[in-house]
Amino acid sequence: MRIGVFVCWCGSNIAKTVDVEKVVEAAREMPGVVYATDYKYMCSEPGQNIIQDAIKEHKLDRIVVASCSPRLHEPTFQRCVEAAGLNPYMVEMANIREQCSWVHDRTPEATQHAIDLVRMAVAKVAKNEPLTRSRLGITRKALVIGGGVAGIQAALDIADAGYPVVLVERTPSIGGHMAQYDKTFPTLDCAACILTPKMVDCASHPLIEIWSYSEVEEVNGFVGNFEVKVRRRAKSVDESKCTGCGLCLEKCPVKDIPSEFDEGTGTRRAIYRPFPQSVPNKPVIDRDHCRYFQTGKCGVCQKICPVGAIDYEQQDQVVTEKFGAIVVATGFDVWRDERAMAQFGYGKYPDVISSLQFERLMNASGPTDGKIVRPSDGKTPRSIAFISCVGSRDEEHGYPYCSKVCCMYNAKQALLAKDKLHDVQTYVFYMDIRANGKGYEEFVRRTIEEYGANYIRGRVSRVYPDGDQLVVKGADTLLGRPLEVRVDLVVLATAMKPHDDAKELARKLGISTDQYDWFSEAHPKLRPVEVLTDGIYLAGACQYPKDIPDTVAQASGAASKVVGLFSKEAILSEAMTAYVNEDTCVGCGLCVEVCPFGAIELVEVVDREKSTRDNQVMKKVARVNEGVCKGCGTCAAACRSGSARLRGFDTKQILAEIDALADAALAGRQ
Amino acid sequence: MSEDAVLVEEKAELESSESTQQERTWQPIILGILCNWCSYAGADLAGTSRLQYPESIRIIRVPCSGRVDPAFVLKAFRKGFDGVMVLGCHPGDCHYAKGNYYARRRITLLQDLLKALGLPEERFHFEWVSASEGNRFAELVQEFTEKIRRLGPFKGVVTPEKKTL
Numbered sequence: 001m002r003i004g005v006f007v008c009w010c011g012s013n014i015a016k017t018v019d020v021e022k023v024v025e026a027a028r029e030m031p032g033v034v035y036a037t038d039y040k041y042m043c044s045e046p047g048q049n050i051i052q053d054a055i056k057e058h059k060l061d062r063i064v065v066a067s068c069s070p071r072l073h074e075p076t077f078q079r080c081v082e083a084a085g086l087n088p089y090m091v092e093m094a095n096i097r098e099q100c101s102w103v104h105d106r107t108p109e110a111t112q113h114a115i116d117l118v119r120m121a122v123a124k125v126a127k128n129e130p131l132t133r134s135r136l137g138i139t140r141k142a143l144v145i146g147g148g149v150a151g152i153q154a155a156l157d158i159a160d161a162g163y164p165v166v167l168v169e170r171t172p173s174i175g176g177h178m179a180q181y182d183k184t185f186p187t188l189d190c191a192a193c194i195l196t197p198k199m200v201d202c203a204s205h206p207l208i209e210i211w212s213y214s215e216v217e218e219v220n221g222f223v224g225n226f227e228v229k230v231r232r233r234a235k236s237v238d239e240s241k242c243t244g245c246g247l248c249l250e251k252c253p254v255k256d257i258p259s260e261f262d263e264g265t266g267t268r269r270a271i272y273r274p275f276p277q278s279v280p281n282k283p284v285i286d287r288d289h290c291r292y293f294q295t296g297k298c299g300v301c302q303k304i305c306p307v308g309a310i311d312y313e314q315q316d317q318v319v320t321e322k323f324g325a326i327v328v329a330t331g332f333d334v335w336r337d338e339r340a341m342a343q344f345g346y347g348k349y350p351d352v353i354s355s356l357q358f359e360r361l362m363n364a365s366g367p368t369d370g371k372i373v374r375p376s377d378g379k380t381p382r383s384i385a386f387i388s389c390v391g392s393r394d395e396e397h398g399y400p401y402c403s404k405v406c407c408m409y410n411a412k413q414a415l416l417a418k419d420k421l422h423d424v425q426t427y428v429f430y431m432d433i434r435a436n437g438k439g440y441e442e443f444v445r446r447t448i449e450e451y452g453a454n455y456i457r458g459r460v461s462r463v464y465p466d467g468d469q470l471v472v473k474g475a476d477t478l479l480g481r482p483l484e485v486r487v488d489l490v491v492l493a494t495a496m497k498p499h500d501d502a503k504e505l506a507r508k509l510g511i512s513t514d515q516y517d518w519f520s521e522a523h524p525k526l527r528p529v530e531v532l533t534d535g536i537y538l539a540g541a542c543q544y545p546k547d548i549p550d551t552v553a554q555a556s557g558a559a560s561k562v563v564g565l566f567s568k569e570a571i572l573s574e575a576m577t578a579y580v581n582e583d584t585c586v587g588c589g590l591c592v593e594v595c596p597f598g599a600i601e602l603v604e605v606v607d608r609e610k611s612t613r614d615n616q617v618m619k620k621v622a623r624v625n626e627g628v629c630k631g632c633g634t635c636a637a638a639c640r641s642g643s644a645r646l647r648g649f650d651t652k653q654i655l656a657e658i659d660a661l662a663d664a665a666l667a668g669r670q
Numbered sequence: 671m672s673e674d675a676v677l678v679e680e681k682a683e684l685e686s687s688e689s690t691q692q693e694r695t696w697q698p699i700i701l702g703i704l705c706n707w708c709s710y711a712g713a714d715l716a717g718t719s720r721l722q723y724p725e726s727i728r729i730i731r732v733p734c735s736g737r738v739d740p741a742f743v744l745k746a747f748r749k750g751f752d753g754v755m756v757l758g759c760h761p762g763d764c765h766y767a768k769g770n771y772y773a774r775r776r777i778t779l780l781q782d783l784l785k786a787l788g789l790p791e792e793r794f795h796f797e798w799v800s801a802s803e804g805n806r807f808a809e810l811v812q813e814f815t816e817k818i819r820r821l822g823p824f825k826g827v828v829t830p831e832k833k834t835l
Binding site for chain 2: 070071072095099102103104109110113116576594596630632633634638646654657662663666
């Protein structure tokens with residue numbers, strides 16, 4: 001055994017606290033060490049050359065680098081020793097920067113701490129064994145969960161690169177929230193005009209399958225080899241026959257169901273498509289409201305359908321399909337907590353509506369054909385108050401975070417209201433104006449200066465009715481005085497929030513969420529589209545509130561990650577996986593039970609101890625599927641006979657670290 | 671008060687302050703076993719944030735708190751470490767979905783076992799530390815080190831007194 005120890009100064013980061021020379025001297029005395037040296041920047045090219053030259057010159061077979069955290073530079077030094085002909089897993093790092101020099105003053109104890117860390121690493125590396133990573137195949141087909149603009153963009157980008165995509169959408173049509181909007185800030189493009197062509201592209205793309213009215217039930221497997229169960233809910237309409245003529249939509253007798261798409265400002269029937277430009281443009285039957293399914297009598301749609309597409313007997317189908325990568329693009333929900341919004345009278349006064357409802361009122365394909373009217377009496381409002389930060393930046397009632405887009409859509413809605421109703425007075429109550437995008441600040445200024453919106457800085461304490469008007473009571477904190485404004489309509493900029501079942505989906509996918517249930521990225525700055533599980537990527541507002549440009553950018557980012565993965569010939573498995581010594585395994589199955597990934601199974605093998613030449617005795621042993629194993633080592637800790645072992649973190653390696661440290665640090669204690 | 675008495679008192683004061691001085695400077699050796707994804711990253715964050723804590727802790731990195739075999743802790747006490755800390759991800763945050771839940775179960779049993787064996791359970795600490803809790807990590811090391819200093823060096827296994835029924 002010939003161990004080499006390389007101690008890094010990290011400029012002055014380590015050297016100013018730790019006596020590097022002393023560490024080198026001590027390292028030379030450690031068992032198995034034949035060479036030790038130090039250098040100012042071990043990770044730099046000359047530093048790596050020192051290591052590589054020493055490997056050749058001193059015939060080193062194991063390397064310890066005492067520098068920064070292995071979480072930072074372990075891969076660097078693995079590549080470095082590999083280039084010099086060593087197995088990359090024959091290197092260990094002693095973290096003498098993050099966990100020593102940066103947290104201590106310059107004292108003999110700090111140097112002693114560093115020496116101990118090196119000693120532990122030396123003891124561990126002495127027990128290291130060369131490891132290899134096996135090559136695994138990739139299923140080059142992507143699953144995109146969520147058919148909003150994020151999912152649509154990701155699906156299109158992946159499919160355009162030549163890989164098949166399944167786009168799963170929970171509602172009957174793709175389009176998501178963007179399809180509900182009237183115009184988009186700051187360019188005032190009509191949302192439908194820029195979105196619906198993309199929806200149609202999805203539907204007509206030969207490599208994209210849209211599974212609408214479907215939900216992901218179960219996700220198994222790992223990067224390149226996911227196995228996903230999707231429930232395709234019964235639409236009660238045979239899509240292969242339906243021509244989308246819409247006759248059934250006119251004749252269905254159940255007319256008064258509040259439309260989800262119109263946020264309750266309009267109604268829909270029991271057989272419906274969310275909006276006229278739906279993709280796929282074929283209706284579904286809402287069985288909870290359908291008269292036929294509830295009472296057994298009706299069947300009007302079946303009688304009227306000219307092609308016989310209505311199929312009441314259809315059943316949900318659970319489809320299992322293999323995918324190589326998953327893009328999560330499930331988007332957001334809006335805050336609807338009426339009780340928490342009681343001060344604004346939401347849910348109590350019909351003329352207090354949410355911004356999304358207002359969006360539907362302005363939309364030419366909305367329930368009012370784009371006429372802004374009061375929900376209570378259908379009259380045109382002559383004054384409108386927009387209240388921002390309803391549930392956002394409000395720890396007490398809603399969420400502490402900023403929903404990011406409200407300042408902009410408030411400005412947009414105030415501008416468009418003025419555009420449509422020339423003599424309307426608009427008031428925007430705001431805390432701060434956060435207009436930090438391309439052309440955003442200019443847009444807000446335009447709303448104020450050219451469209452005469454009255455911006456009032458201050459929070460609203462109450463909204464109450466007076467006659468057929470509403471009184472908005474608040475304060476103008478710039479003038480420092482209380483304020484009351486009488487308006488015809490109040491629009492609340494309600495917070496963006498994660499879907500109620502976001503956590504459930506996160507569990508199915510094995511990814512993590514933050515305190516609010518937004519999905520967590522792998523690194524907030526450097527890996528914003530990845531999650532900690534390989535092969536799963538995030539796009540859009542399922543991660544945090546985002547506007548459309550950011551969402552589309554992230555969706556393309558996620559798609560490029562998927563395409564990058566698919567363009568590899570093979571993926572490499574984890575090297576530090578578990579294995580079972582089948583000679584000593586008693587087949588108790590405890591490891592099978594505790595494995596979080598279902599990577600271990602019991603198999604029958606010949607019992608070599610009990611078998612004779614004539615009589616073969618079989619026994620059950622545990623076996624690890626190394627492609628599935630993630631290397632957590634729970635099996636190794638659970639195994640009673642010490643048969644389940646974890647490469648890279650074997651019991652003998654960890655005990656060697658404890659022993660080496662104890663023998664040195666505690667020597668002479670007793 | 672006579673001069674002698676004053677002298678005696680001063681001397682006693684001096685001695686006691688010397689002994690506390692000694693207590694303060696005595697550096698216990700604490701073994702920390704930290705999961706790679708949360709707690710080890712939390713310890714790294716304490717470093718990058720330049721949070722100071724005592725030179726007492728020696729950290730072993732494991733992939734997951736679920737990897738921690740209770741035998742590691744027993745071994746550490748047999749070897750005479752003054753304290754042992756096991757730190758893992760918060761419930762629900764485990765990189766491997768549920769390794770930390772297994773750790774919690776095993777550690778609970780281990781704590782009972784330490785008691786039954788007459789091992790110093792007060793010298794053992796199990797806690798959740800996330801990758802963003804560098805502050806918390808530094809505080810934990812500080813507090814645990816102070817606790818161990820109060821307890822003094824670990825002198826080995828103590829045989830429990832025999833109880834008569």
